[in-house]
Amino acid sequence: MSTVSSSHDLEHGHAEPPRGLTRWLITTNHKDIGTLYLLFSLTMFFIGGAMALIIRAELFQPGLQIVDPHFFNQMTTMHALVMIFGAVMPAFVGLANWLIPMMIGAPDMALPRMNNWSFWIMPFAFTLLLSTLFMPGGGPAGGWTLYPPLVLQTGQAFPFVILAIHMMGASSIMGAINIIATILNLRAPGMTLMKMPLFVWTWLITAYLLIAVMPVLAGAVTMLLTDKFFGTSFFNAGGGGDPVMFQHIFWFFGHPEVYIMILPAFGIISMIIPTFARKPLFGYASMVYATASIAFLSFIVWAHHMFTVGMPLAGELFFMYATMLIAVPTGVKVFNWVSTMWRGAMTFETPMLFAIAFVILFTIGGFSGLMLAIAPADFQYHDTYFVVAHFHYVLVPGAVFSIMAAAYYWLPKWTGHMYDEKLGKLHFWLSVIGVNVLFFPQHFLGLAGMPRRIPDYALQFTEFNMISTVGAFLFGFSQLLFAYNVIQTIRGGAKATDQVWEGAHGLEWTLSSPPPYHTFTTAPEVK
Amino acid sequence: MTVGRSSKVAMAGQPPSGEPASRERATRARRTVLVLAALAGLFYFGFILMMVWR
Numbered sequence: 001m002s003t004v005s006s007s008h009d010l011e012h013g014h015a016e017p018p019r020g021l022t023r024w025l026i027t028t029n030h031k032d033i034g035t036l037y038l039l040f041s042l043t044m045f046f047i048g049g050a051m052a053l054i055i056r057a058e059l060f061q062p063g064l065q066i067v068d069p070h071f072f073n074q075m076t077t078m079h080a081l082v083m084i085f086g087a088v089m090p091a092f093v094g095l096a097n098w099l100i101p102m103m104i105g106a107p108d109m110a111l112p113r114m115n116n117w118s119f120w121i122m123p124f125a126f127t128l129l130l131s132t133l134f135m136p137g138g139g140p141a142g143g144w145t146l147y148p149p150l151v152l153q154t155g156q157a158f159p160f161v162i163l164a165i166h167m168m169g170a171s172s173i174m175g176a177i178n179i180i181a182t183i184l185n186l187r188a189p190g191m192t193l194m195k196m197p198l199f200v201w202t203w204l205i206t207a208y209l210l211i212a213v214m215p216v217l218a219g220a221v222t223m224l225l226t227d228k229f230f231g232t233s234f235f236n237a238g239g240g241g242d243p244v245m246f247q248h249i250f251w252f253f254g255h256p257e258v259y260i261m262i263l264p265a266f267g268i269i270s271m272i273i274p275t276f277a278r279k280p281l282f283g284y285a286s287m288v289y290a291t292a293s294i295a296f297l298s299f300i301v302w303a304h305h306m307f308t309v310g311m312p313l314a315g316e317l318f319f320m321y322a323t324m325l326i327a328v329p330t331g332v333k334v335f336n337w338v339s340t341m342w343r344g345a346m347t348f349e350t351p352m353l354f355a356i357a358f359v360i361l362f363t364i365g366g367f368s369g370l371m372l373a374i375a376p377a378d379f380q381y382h383d384t385y386f387v388v389a390h391f392h393y394v395l396v397p398g399a400v401f402s403i404m405a406a407a408y409y410w411l412p413k414w415t416g417h418m419y420d421e422k423l424g425k426l427h428f429w430l431s432v433i434g435v436n437v438l439f440f441p442q443h444f445l446g447l448a449g450m451p452r453r454i455p456d457y458a459l460q461f462t463e464f465n466m467i468s469t470v471g472a473f474l475f476g477f478s479q480l481l482f483a484y485n486v487i488q489t490i491r492g493g494a495k496a497t498d499q500v501w502e503g504a505h506g507l508e509w510t511l512s513s514p515p516p517y518h519t520f521t522t523a524p525e526v527k
Numbered sequence: 528m529t530v531g532r533s534s535k536v537a538m539a540g541q542p543p544s545g546e547p548a549s550r551e552r553a554t555r556a557r558r559t560v561l562v563l564a565a566l567a568g569l570f571y572f573g574f575i576l577m578m579v580w581r
Contacts, residue, residue, distance in 0.1 A: 110556040177563045185556040211563055215571035222571075223578060234578050245581075249574060 017517050025120075028112030029517060030097045031414075036119050037094025038407075042483065044086030044126065045400075049476050051079040056438075056472035059465050062457050072455035073141035074133060080144035084261065085168045086126050088395065091403045092264040093118075093175050096203050098414065100179060102508040102515065103197045105188025105524045110181035118174040125167035132157035132164075143453060145250055146221065148235040148243050152228050162225045169218045176210035179203055188507070190526035194288070197506050198281065201288050202267030205295045209256045209263070212299075217253040220246060244309050251302035259298045261395060262362075263291055265402035266333055269355050271506075272409050273337050276352035277344025278503040283336040290329035290336075297326045307378045316375040323373035327366065334363055349501075350424030354405035357397055357432050365393030368443065383453075386446025392439045396475075397432070404431070404482065411489050412496035416514035419489040423481055430478035437471025 137155015233239025
């Protein structure tokens with residue numbers, strides 16, 4: 001195995017990064033910025049997780065116990081905003097920053113200064129967003145979907161929330177532009193598009209989705225702002241506007257957003273499974289086309305989130321069938337992952353355990369999504385805990401598990417140390433048990449009619465809510481093992497080899513562990 | 528956990544920054560950024576204008 005490094009660093013005297021806080025503030029290095037994104041995401045994961053535990057603690061028993069209903073509503077709203085925009089998306093951007101240049105043989109991202117700016121907007125945006133909890137009237141409480149007219153009842157926090165969302169959007173758009181510019185222009189000689197690792201492909205497609213839909217969210221919240229403060233009536237029925245139109249615009253952003261949070265996960269799983277099955281990925285080209293198909297379909301299914309608002313039958317049928325179509329390319333992916341494992345020389349290190357759990361549990365989330373796609377059935381499921389169970393199966397054992405898998409998989413490469421495998425496996429088993437105890441009973445609650453976003457409920461829902469809360473605390477506290485394991489791995493541990501995993505392939509594994517501060521300053525040639 | 532694997536990576540010469548190939552790549556990257564930024568702007572203002580027109 002060869003290690004690719006360059007004498008360039010030494011020649012130019014910048015082999016070592018600057019020291020101290022300044023390094024992190026002014027860094028333009030993709031690895032540093034990747035680390036910043038990942039640490040930020042972990043912090044937000046724990047903040048959003050604490051909010052989830054407040055929600056679940058309140059729901060442990062019927063009646064109002066711990067928090068008042070208005071604060072409960074703020075928690076459901078903020079939990080979603082923090083987890084989506086603060087935890088999941090920045091985690092994938094962090095992974096993109098660390099990995100894409102190393103995977104395509106580029107020295108850095110195409111726009112390193114903009115990269116720094118993209119990251120440093122985020123802490124300010126989230127400080128602003130979280131500070132609204134302490135403002136008169138509290139933070140936003142109408143749900144992360146910000147539907148008018150309810151959201152317009154937010155107190156003094158309203159303009160701050162809108163500004164925070166604009167800042168997150170600007171950060172995401174700049175990040176996406178950077179990723180596309182990097183992939184299209186900085187690939188090493190010989191790295192054709194169809195030779196790119198799947199993680200790079202999925203991120204390329206995700207970045208296009210981001211550029212197409214984040215401005216739509218920004219436009220929607222700008223119109224909310226003008227409705228509230230500048231006398232417009234975009235969504236105000238009294239002035240000739242239409243509140244349902246907001247839902248259309250929001251979900252035109254919101255549904256592709258779901259895929260923004262899952263396509264990079266598909267890429268990660270497509271990297272990990274071949275490594276531990278010791279076989280090349282089954283159906284590489286079909287994976288690329290399936291990803292592109294899912295991205296295209298994500299733009300024409302948005303109204304399945306609003307079947308109950310009352311729309312023409314033709315509309316309901318179109319959105320129902322279009323939604324069901326997504327199962328086809330998604331099925332292709334699941335089939336390919338299973339086929340990759342078929343007769344492979346499999347081993348079950350922590351990243352592989354998380355990847356296998358992803359395939360099984362994400363598929364459960366996919367199936368409940370198919371149930372929700374059936375318009376007449378959705379009239380029963382809509383706004384119940386069934387929906388909560390569905391999207392949490394997609395996002396927690398889906399997106400979050402893929403991020404955990406990626407962290408365990410590439411951590412030895414990033415730090416030069418092996419993580420504690422025993423602790424990793426303990427973390428996995430507690431997480432996989434916790435997440436199912438937490439979310440599976442919510443299917444039954446929803447089918448029995450328990451509405452979402454309420455702090456109190458009828459007595460017949462008590463047992464499943466108690467079970468769900470126990471699962472929440474088990475899952476939540478087991479994540480401390482992950483944080484501990486990561487910190488211990490950064491601080492030291494058994495030395496990792498350059499290739500780290502026996503079956504790993506790709507340019508990043510040809511670098512030393514940890515890789516030098518600057519890599520591929522001389523482009524490798526891919527044959 | 529390591530097993531030697533013959534790498535398919537070989538070193539290739541890359542022009543240092545300032546040379547025509549590198550300048551061309553920078554120009555291409557700049558062009559990509561401008562197009563994508565314009566696209567984002569189009570979506571933002573396009574949706575608002577569509578609603579104003581409506």
